[in-house]
Amino acid sequence: MRVAEIEMGEGFTRDITAKYLYGYDIIRLKSKGPRINPYQREEVKKSLQQLIGVEIVEEDAREITLQCLLSPSAVPLRRTMKRTYLIAAKMQEEVITALKELDDRLAKNVINRDEEVNRLYFLIVRQLRAAIQDPRLAEKMGVTAIECLDYRAVVKSIETLADHAVKIAKQIPLLQKTPIPQTVLQKILELSKITQEIHSNAIEALLRKDVNLAAKTIDKKPDLEKALTEAYEEILNQAAVLATPLNTIVDMLGRIAECGIDIADLT
Template identity: 25%
Template structure:
């Protein structure tokens, strides 16, 4: 991986602070600066190497090492956390993952195959007695914007269907919501992988007209959307559990959900628009609507029914997470 090194040139009198401020010198009519020695030594930058130079939206000059053309590889030693270690390596942007072990058990093989099914593009490309090689294929050229749009579309449908299932008494629809959550999770991991790789590829980052700060917002936004989908899944699971126990949802809660369902979907849409368009006015009006939904919901908490409280808490959490999206609109 390669590291972005920011060199911001600002006039600050005669004060020079080693490592982040460099004096500009003129040689033969051209202006030059010396690269920090610690940086060139740490990242083995030598005479004749190519560096990538660009400007960010604030006019700061950014100097980056060129991305490596070789695939990043990591070796993982088998233990009880094989799946978790593969997910971590995937999120860090590794292209090739080698799992080493002493005699592979069926359980270990199952965990490796489970990870490859769960992580988009990760395939087993080699297998020997003491190791398995996995490689991430066909994901490098996917637009992160397209991934996020797909996440948004799926989560929007989950909000609508999770609430509609309760209004209509439709357990089959609740089960479909639960199944859809896996798709959102897979997209979320792929978004995180791409965001982290873009941090180290400034050329591609510039081609998307994005800044490192934009990537931080994207990562947080994607996490919030993924959590909303998780609460849709949990709400559907609680509803199915309630029905299996032969119990129904209280009429006043069904009435609240029926009256607020369309508003909640609309506020989710508006929160997303306010984030991508950086529309503070839309964000504020959306928060006002969400605050009203939450206030009306709080009136239903006057109960000792544990299941009812669980359902209310899931809906309340969904509203709160949609509000969190509006916080990113500034």
């Protein structure tokens, strides 16, 4: 078992996440003072909410011991990656629905779901790093070293996709007072549809190792650029109160599509 020690100074929760990602099985947190204060204990608990499989196994006045009880080979890597993608893709679908209906509650739900994506992202990165360090574990997980590197880039693109959906969700409260013109909304919906097709096909191509589908996905770039241009042109004549959040939404959709193209490039 790999053991790490962390002194509980400023930013110690970032160190917990880092040690988790680097594959440590046991993390010992030690107080700099005579005892761990209640605030620090609460911060530890909050930090663990982001880390799948980690539990407090021992604690006293000056030390807390964390242990990751989940074996890297216990969680199917590709299935977990697909699950992470499906959550992120659903976030985009729901945030566009929230935009059409100007539904603040649905937008907030999208923002909250980002935590689930982050938890799975951290777990997958931990698995991949463990596999790279241990060839026998990689064989047990059914991945090569090259696939580990590719999957690391893929899961980062998925996590970024979710982050962009959150940024779109944060624009929706800014659009409550002024109706979105139907011509603008229609262009955004068309752009979103192309974006969803790109990342959906990219993930399918990756998991099926379908080079032809990946190539067709990359060939969607002209359609994407056309849809982006048309959306920006529709927004151009809108008042700033509308144009600013709408431009952000279009920009984020373009970046989401780029995440999909990046995934297709790795197939």
